[in-house]
Amino acid sequence: LLVVSLNPVKGFDHAWLLDYKTNAFVFQERRRGRGQHGGNRSGRGHKGERQRGTRPRLGFEGGQTPFYLAIPKYGFNEGHSRRPQYQPLSLKRLQYLIDLGRVDPTQPIDLTQLVNARGVTIQPLKRDYGVQLVDEGSDIFAAKINIEVQRASEGAIAAVERNGGVITTSFYDPISIEILIRPVPFFMRGQPIPKRMLPGEDMVPYYTSAENRGYLADPDKIQQARLALAQKYGYVLPDISRDELYHMLAMRKDVRQVFFGLSPGWVVNMAERKILKPTDEKLLKYYTS
Amino acid sequence: EIYSSINQYTPNHKCFRKLVHLHKNKHINRPYWIYFSSPQQQKPALIESTEEFVFVERLIPPSRIPDPPKHAGPAPSGWTPPAETPPPLPYMIRRSRMHNIPVYTDLTHGNRKMTLVRKVEGDIWALEKDVKQFLQELTGKDMPTQVNEVTMTLRIKGHFDQELKSWLSSKGF
Numbered sequence: 001l002l003v004v005s006l007n008p009v010k011g012f013d014h015a016w017l018l019d020y021k022t023n024a025f026v027f028q029e030r031r032r033g034r035g036q037h038g039g040n041r042s043g044r045g046h047k048g049e050r051q052r053g054t055r056p057r058l059g060f061e062g063g064q065t066p067f068y069l070a071i072p073k074y075g076f077n078e079g080h081s082r083r084p085q086y087q088p089l090s091l092k093r094l095q096y097l098i099d100l101g102r103v104d105p106t107q108p109i110d111l112t113q114l115v116n117a118r119g120v121t122i123q124p125l126k127r128d129y130g131v132q133l134v135d136e137g138s139d140i141f142a143a144k145i146n147i148e149v150q151r152a153s154e155g156a157i158a159a160v161e162r163n164g165g166v167i168t169t170s171f172y173d174p175i176s177i178e179i180l181i182r183p184v185p186f187f188m189r190g191q192p193i194p195k196r197m198l199p200g201e202d203m204v205p206y207y208t209s210a211e212n213r214g215y216l217a218d219p220d221k222i223q224q225a226r227l228a229l230a231q232k233y234g235y236v237l238p239d240i241s242r243d244e245l246y247h248m249l250a251m252r253k254d255v256r257q258v259f260f261g262l263s264p265g266w267v268v269n270m271a272e273r274k275i276l277k278p279t280d281e282k283l284l285k286y287y288t289s
Numbered sequence: 290e291i292y293s294s295i296n297q298y299t300p301n302h303k304c305f306r307k308l309v310h311l312h313k314n315k316h317i318n319r320p321y322w323i324y325f326s327s328p329q330q331q332k333p334a335l336i337e338s339t340e341e342f343v344f345v346e347r348l349i350p351p352s353r354i355p356d357p358p359k360h361a362g363p364a365p366s367g368w369t370p371p372a373e374t375p376p377p378l379p380y381m382i383r384r385s386r387m388h389n390i391p392v393y394t395d396l397t398h399g400n401r402k403m404t405l406v407r408k409v410e411g412d413i414w415a416l417e418k419d420v421k422q423f424l425q426e427l428t429g430k431d432m433p434t435q436v437n438e439v440t441m442t443l444r445i446k447g448h449f450d451q452e453l454k455s456w457l458s459s460k461g462f
Contacts, residue, residue, distance in 0.1 A: 092366060099364035100357045100388060107347070116350035142365045183348040190318035261344030267320050267335075268345055275345070276320070277336045283322055 084129040084203075086151045087120050091159055092137025094119070098145075108251050108260060109147040111172070115181045124177045133167070135159060146249045151206075157213060158229050164238040166249045170215040171207050173197040176258050183259065187268040192278070195256040195264035195287055215255065256288075263287070357388050372461030380411035382462040390462065392453045395444075404450050406443040417443055423456055424449065 033042045044051040059066045097103040102117035111131055114120050122128045130150030138159035145165045152169055160167040172180060176196045179186045199207050199216075207214035210221035211229075230237040240249055256264055265287035267276040278284065323334055363369045368389070375381055385391045391407040409416060417436050420443065424432045427449075435444040445453075 095364075095366040096368060099360065099366045099368050101355045112348055116348075137366075140365055140367070183345075184350070187345070190320065192320050192322070259344060259348060261341055261347075266341075268342075270345075273342050274337045274339055275341050277338065278320075278322055279332055279334065279336060280322070 081127060083127060085127050086130055086132035087122055087128055088134045089114065089120050089131050089149070090134045090136040091141040091156060094133075094145075094147075095137060095141050095143060098143050105143050105145045106245065106248065108248065109145050110260065111148070111150075111177075111180050112183060112259070122177065122181050124174050124181070128177070129174070130172055130177060133157075133160075144243075144245070144249075146251060148253070152213065154211075154229070155233075158233040158235075161226055161229065161237065162233070162235045164240060164243065166240065167213050168215050168252060169207065169212050170253065171196075171199040171203060172258075179258060184270070187270050190267060192267050192287075193258055193262055193264050195289075196258050198255070215252070354386060354388075369458045376461040378411075378415070378460070380409060380413060380416040382406070382416075382457060383408040383410065384462075390454045390457050392450050392457065394448050394450045402446070402448045404445040404448060404453060406445075406453065407441075409441045409443060413438065413441055413443065420445065420453070423453075427452060 032044075033039055041051065044053075049055045059068055061067070094103070097114075097117050097119045098105050103109060103113060103119060107113070111122070114131060115122060120131050122131065132151035133147070133149045133153065133156040135153045135155030135158075138155050141159045142163055143165070144163050145160065147160060147165065148168045148170055150169060150172065152167055157167050173196065175194060179194070198204075204216070206212055208216045210217045210225040213222060213225070226237055240246055243249060251260065253260060254263070258264065262268070262275070265278050265283060268274075269276060278287075357368075357370065360368075360370050370388075371384055382391065385408065393405045393407070395401075395403040395405055397403070406416075406420070413436055417434055421432065421434060424430075424445070432449075433446045436442075437444070
């Protein structure tokens with residue numbers, strides 16, 4: 001490299017970034033050897049298929065059954081685009097986000113809050129149906145939160161409830177997920193907030209069971225499940241009703257609601273900071289069904 | 290013009306007049322259900338309110354990284370805040386944008402492990418000497434290091450990120 005000093009102030013010992021300038025040799029195009037010392041065989045080797053350019057296709061093994069034909073087919077990736085995926089969120093990462101003040105534990109923690117804190121990245125176009133809580137870091141976890149996820153492992157549920165928190169698993173269809181992770185671009189569209197769809201047949205058993213703290217499950221059975229889990233993992237279940245944050249911990253979304261405090265059918269006017277609500281009976285009946 | 294041409298096809302009824310009026314201002318985005326709700330003089334098609342806008346404000350993502358709350362000592366996740374006053378050493382290592390210690394691992398060519406210390410200010414050679422001494426006590430070997438004075442970074446052969454992070458946080462950086 002040719003070092004040309006563009007530094008106007010001379011007498012400095014250190015080299016400056018400005019001092020280095022590229023030259024024309026760097027931008028030469030690369031071609032096969034043509035002439036003089038790049039010539040003779042021109043980088044093609046000696047005789048055979050290499051020099052003559054008649055090599056067989058990629059994967060050919062000289063007549064032996066090639067690898068890509070010898071191995072039998074198996075449907076590993078069959079139906080991959082119909083499989084729901086859930087982005088994992090460990091309790092260790094959640095605790096880290098709370099400690100750094102990116103997630104507010106005094107408000108209900110939603111998928112929107114997690115994405116706003118840049119704690120998880122959800123890609124609805126890659127069949128992501130939300131976030132799943134993983135129990136890595138369950139021994140470190142020490143925060144009382146009201147969290148709503150799409151899937152949760154048993155250990156994660158135990159860790160959250162041990163600290164006096166509330167955990168719920170709920171279902172969001174792909175359109176609702178898209179709106180949930182990017183609420184502001186959705187509001188700018190001027191469309192009314194849609195109602196959240198109910199889970200499909202295969203997911204109904206998951207969201208109606210109390211062990212998974214499903215949002216469609218019976219509240220009494222959930223309380224029994226909480227006691228059973230406390231006995232299984234060996235901790236004393238703290239009484240939430242005596243808590244000062246009980247009102248926040250008991251906050252839950254309606255089955256058809258996408259955002260806290262905003263019901264389906266409303267239109268948000270971001271520019272004028274207003275909310276428009278419909279009054280027609282048919283519309284109200286549709287959105288509250 | 291537009292008004293008269295539409296009047297040819299639609300009867301001059303009250304509800305269709307409102308439809309025509311809305312069609313005149315096509316550039317404004319209105320929700321589709323306005324066209325289907327029958328306009329009555331007593332009941333408006335929509336109600337405007339500003340009370341629930343608080344919930345919308347909660348959904349807006351913050352544009353700046355928030356400052357971490359005060360912790361007395363290490364937090365439950367293992368994060369330690371920097372010391373109140375910087376330690377009295379000839380060098381200083383700033384925290385990253387996300388308030389973490391800027392020590393990173395690097396892997397090139399599939400097998401070349403390196404540790405990188407970034408955001409160094411002051412006498413980087415003194416830091417290199419201290420790091421070499423610390424690693425000598427830790428491993429018993431002299432680890433090769435590379436100082437880059439232009440970018441003010443320090444590269445060390447091998448993965449030592451956890452050890453260096455705890456050592457730097459104990460110093461108070």
